[in-house]
Amino acid sequence: MAAVGKSVARKDGIGKATGGAKYADDLTFPGMLFGRTIRSTIPRGRVRSVKLDFDTAGFTIVDHRDVPAKNAVDLMSQDQPFLVETEVRHMAEPILLLAHEDKEKLSAARVEIEYDEEAPLFDPEQSTQVFKAIDIVKGDVAAALAKADVIVEGTYRTGHQEHIYIEPNGVIAVPEDGGIAIYGSVQCPFYVIKALRCMLGSAHPNVRVIQTETGGGFGGKEEYPSIIAGHAVLLALKSGRPVKIIYDRVEDMVATTKRHPAIVRHRTGLTRDGKLVAMDVDVLLDGGAYVTLSPTVLSRGCIHAAGPYSCDDTRIQGRAVFTNTPPNGAFRGFGAPQTEFAVEVHMDRIAEQLGIDPVELRRINALRPGDRTATGQTLRDDCSAHMVLEEAVKRTDFTRKRREYRGTNRTIGLSLFYHGAGFTGAGERNLKSKARLELTLTGVRIATGSTEIGQGTRTMHAQIVTDALAIPYESVEVAQPDTSRVADSGPTVASRTCMVVGKILEECALEMKEKLGGLTPAEYYARSGGLTVERMYEPPDWIQWDDNTYLGDAYATYGWGCDVVELEVDPDTYEVRPLRITAVQEFGRPIHPALARGQIEGGTAQGMGYALLERVVMRDGAMANSTLTNYTIPTTLDMPEVDVVMLENPYPGGPFGAKGLGELPMDGPAPAVVNALRHMGLDVREIPATPELIAACGTIA
Amino acid sequence: MRYDRVKFTLNGAVRDVAAPPAARLIDVLREECGLTGTKEGCGEGECGACTVLVDGEPVCSCIVPVAQVAGAEVTTIEGLNGEHPLQKLFMDEVGAQCGICTPGMIMAALSLGPAPSLDDVRTALAGNLCRCTGYSAIYRAVMKWRGMPIPETAGAT
Ligand code: FES
Ligand code: FES
Numbered sequence: 001m002a003a004v005g006k007s008v009a010r011k012d013g014i015g016k017a018t019g020g021a022k023y024a025d026d027l028t029f030p031g032m033l034f035g036r037t038i039r040s041t042i043p044r045g046r047v048r049s050v051k052l053d054f055d056t057a058g059f060t061i062v063d064h065r066d067v068p069a070k071n072a073v074d075l076m077s078q079d080q081p082f083l084v085e086t087e088v089r090h091m092a093e094p095i096l097l098l099a100h101e102d103k104e105k106l107s108a109a110r111v112e113i114e115y116d117e118e119a120p121l122f123d124p125e126q127s128t129q130v131f132k133a134i135d136i137v138k139g140d141v142a143a144a145l146a147k148a149d150v151i152v153e154g155t156y157r158t159g160h161q162e163h164i165y166i167e168p169n170g171v172i173a174v175p176e177d178g179g180i181a182i183y184g185s186v187q188c189p190f191y192v193i194k195a196l197r198c199m200l201g202s203a204h205p206n207v208r209v210i211q212t213e214t215g216g217g218f219g220g221k222e223e224y225p226s227i228i229a230g231h232a233v234l235l236a237l238k239s240g241r242p243v244k245i246i247y248d249r250v251e252d253m254v255a256t257t258k259r260h261p262a263i264v265r266h267r268t269g270l271t272r273d274g275k276l277v278a279m280d281v282d283v284l285l286d287g288g289a290y291v292t293l294s295p296t297v298l299s300r301g302c303i304h305a306a307g308p309y310s311c312d313d314t315r316i317q318g319r320a321v322f323t324n325t326p327p328n329g330a331f332r333g334f335g336a337p338q339t340e341f342a343v344e345v346h347m348d349r350i351a352e353q354l355g356i357d358p359v360e361l362r363r364i365n366a367l368r369p370g371d372r373t374a375t376g377q378t379l380r381d382d383c384s385a386h387m388v389l390e391e392a393v394k395r396t397d398f399t400r401k402r403r404e405y406r407g408t409n410r411t412i413g414l415s416l417f418y419h420g421a422g423f424t425g426a427g428e429r430n431l432k433s434k435a436r437l438e439l440t441l442t443g444v445r446i447a448t449g450s451t452e453i454g455q456g457t458r459t460m461h462a463q464i465v466t467d468a469l470a471i472p473y474e475s476v477e478v479a480q481p482d483t484s485r486v487a488d489s490g491p492t493v494a495s496r497t498c499m500v501v502g503k504i505l506e507e508c509a510l511e512m513k514e515k516l517g518g519l520t521p522a523e524y525y526a527r528s529g530g531l532t533v534e535r536m537y538e539p540p541d542w543i544q545w546d547d548n549t550y551l552g553d554a555y556a557t558y559g560w561g562c563d564v565v566e567l568e569v570d571p572d573t574y575e576v577r578p579l580r581i582t583a584v585q586e587f588g589r590p591i592h593p594a595l596a597r598g599q600i601e602g603g604t605a606q607g608m609g610y611a612l613l614e615r616v617v618m619r620d621g622a623m624a625n626s627t628l629t630n631y632t633i634p635t636t637l638d639m640p641e642v643d644v645v646m647l648e649n650p651y652p653g654g655p656f657g658a659k660g661l662g663e664l665p666m667d668g669p670a671p672a673v674v675n676a677l678r679h680m681g682l683d684v685r686e687i688p689a690t691p692e693l694i695a696a697c698g699t700i701a
Numbered sequence: 702m703r704y705d706r707v708k709f710t711l712n713g714a715v716r717d718v719a720a721p722p723a724a725r726l727i728d729v730l731r732e733e734c735g736l737t738g739t740k741e742g743c744g745e746g747e748c749g750a751c752t753v754l755v756d757g758e759p760v761c762s763c764i765v766p767v768a769q770v771a772g773a774e775v776t777t778i779e780g781l782n783g784e785h786p787l788q789k790l791f792m793d794e795v796g797a798q799c800g801i802c803t804p805g806m807i808m809a810a811l812s813l814g815p816a817p818s819l820d821d822v823r824t825a826l827a828g829n830l831c832r833c834t835g836y837s838a839i840y841r842a843v844m845k846w847r848g849m850p851i852p853e854t855a856g857a858t
Pocket of ligand 2: 830831
């Protein structure tokens with residue numbers, strides 16, 4: 001019986017609901033020590049002296065001199081040290097590591113660090129140190145602007161956002177026979193391996209990473225866990241004992257990555273009747289103190305910056321720059337929520353200036369199959385911008401409500417958005433990710449590095465294999481990611497785990513089916529013993545991409561969405577109460593409808609927090625509101641009903657027609673909220689739209 | 702450090718632990734008693750991941766000193782023995798994604814009366830944060846458990 005397309009029983013088992021599932025902090029090992037990180041308390045300067053102000057008996061103490069090979073986190077660039085040598089670039093930068101078997105003694109240890117302070121740089125607009133610059137040119141934007149009937153300009157700002165996975169970061173390094181094992185709450189076990197190889201060099205070849213049950217990631221456990229793993233490994237090597245490092249909430253908020261703040265400028269030319277003729281976009285991202293993943297965040301942000309619209313003459317320029325703040329990094333959406341917020345709010349401002357209905361403006365300009373995107377990609381039949389727009393407008397009775405709510409304290413707004421699935425451009429080709437299927441006595445085992453972080457990896461992969469192999473769903477097992485035992489299927493990011501890794505698994509299953517030659521796994525096993533099939537991802541052959549010009553097929557396919565938000569604003573306090581959200585999204589085909597719905601509901605909630613609540617207050621280069629008391633995410637009382645509509649428009653290159661889904665829902669809520677506020681006469685151009693900010697943007701009309 | 706003996710009932714059995722009186726209940730449960738189903742998300746009473754029942758009332762075990770439960774009856778997620786219908790419903794309805802909030806959510810939901818409205822569920826769970834689900838699937842699990850109709854837009858699948 002087919003499994004794909006049904007909400008079959010999840011492969012997680014019951015452990016998450018019984019307390020039996022083991023997260024990093026639930027594990028202990030004999031002789032285990034606890035690790036603690038001593039961090040900088042200035043945003044910029046040099047370490048002059050480090051004084052240990054405690055009885056060091058029983059402590060393991062590590063500084064940069066204990067790094068065996070290279071004191072650099074091997075990510076896109078090798079600029080970030082595991083431990084400060086002398087130069088401090090941001091608050092809460094790791095300087096020294098302590099370990100002890102007694103948590104009380106560990107937390108009581110006092111370390112005095114003296115610095116020579118230097119003047120920090122916090123304002124990205126003042127920064128001249130550019131991590132990455134991008135310039136995407138299609139046509140001649142200057143000439144097109146010169147000929148336009150109308151020009152609309154605007155500047156839009158988005159703030160930091162903190163991931164708030166409910167399980168804070170945690171890693172345990174365990175010395176084992178001939179090597180070291182790392183257990184941790186990680187999204188990308190092979191990223192950790194890469195970073196550790198660089199840090200350890202050839203003296204310690206045997207490292208493996210085992211992903212423990214992971215309490216949420218959202219991008220926040222993509223790159224940062226490599227640093228924590230490095231720290232735990234250094235302490236474990238020096239002490240010869242297992243070392244556990246679990247961040248508490250405050251440390252996790254102060255020290256780890258966040259969503260990049262952005263300033264996006266638009267200059268747009270149109271004909272009088274609303275056809276886009278020129279889009280000139282400038283994107284500035286605050287990268288923080290080290291490069292981390294900023295170049296690719298900028299890239300995805302820029303590629304999505306013109307929105308899901310057709311315009312012949314566009315230019316998108318972007319920069320990600322240095323500041324003396326903790327490095328920003330991966331977060332669900334990866335640059336697109338910032339730039340799609342800007343373009344969608346800008347579209348409603350254009351509609352207002354031209355006196356055109358915002359739905360009509362989108363109807364005129366939204367991409368259709370055959371149109372070319374800002375990178376010059378010709379879209380195929382799986383482009384669904386108009387389909388999601390029309391469905392959302394109809395389902396919510398948008399036009400009538402829009403008219404009727406005018407002049408009341410109730411309002412409604414929408415956003416149209418899209419999200420490219422998989423790595424950008426030639427990324428998937430270069431990545432060469434692999435997946436493996438192993439025959440077992442009773443069925444097959446999936447062995448990949450793709451992590452289950454709540455989104456349903458195990459289940460959805462098992463469904464794909466079930467149907468491709470035509471065996472019972474129950475006979476498919478999924479191995480826990482352990483880098484010594486599974487194929488490197490690439491990182492669990494970029495909405496690629498279903499569409500890309502799922503596709504490799506489908507092909508593995510088809511190959512295995514052929515090899516089984518009609519025998520059941522048990523029969524084959526009895527006759528010929530084990531069988532393993534491993535395959536590498538082959539992106540569609542039509543993908544053309546130029547990494548220098550940023551022109552070509554940026555993504556093999558896109559998901560499409562239209563969100564409609566209805567809300568009420570208190571006329572005195574400017575408090576916003578969301579009443580109802582309609583999320584219409586097209587992502588190929590849902591493999592597991594209940595899990596897919598969960599991605600949309602959860603991503604939409606995160607988007608609502610981004611829009612209204614989640615304000616990171618930076619003071620002297622550090623997050624000042626680093627507790628859940630004063631950094632608030634949506635609770636049951638903040639989230640209204642979400643009406644989810646899943647439309648289908650299969651992508652032929654995905655498993656069973658599936659596209660990527662994880663990030664798409666994050667792009668829509670913020671602009672829909674702000675466009676609803678605009679309909680009340682509140683000229684908001686920034687998020688989070690807190691009551692104070694809204695109050696400064698006008699009075700309710 | 703001074704250690705006191707604290708006696709309480711844990712999941713139906715009497716426990717007698719030695720702990721500093723200010724020790725947090727969550728640490729005693731996880732470290733002394735080996736019950737790691739109770740999770741720590743913030744340590745300051747804001748996220749509810751550490752919710753357990755003390756004499757039937759949901760409390761955040763990260764802000765309760767163990768001395769305070771002397772003589773009381775403490776129930777953790779392990780006390781449900783995997784047999785409570787909510788546990789399966791949380792998995793089937795995808796009320797648990799990453800699952801880290803789930804034990805706390807389930808313990809908090811147990812305080813609901815027999816025929817809750819959606820607003821009752823919202824209020825009962827207002828102290829429990831979930832970053833994955835947006836809560837709708839949690840409502841579906843809880844309403845199903847209580848045999849209540851599921852509001853259209855809470856999305857029956
Ligand atoms: S850990 Fe107790 S409320 Fe968050
Ligand atoms: S399921 Fe992940 S926090 Fe609730």
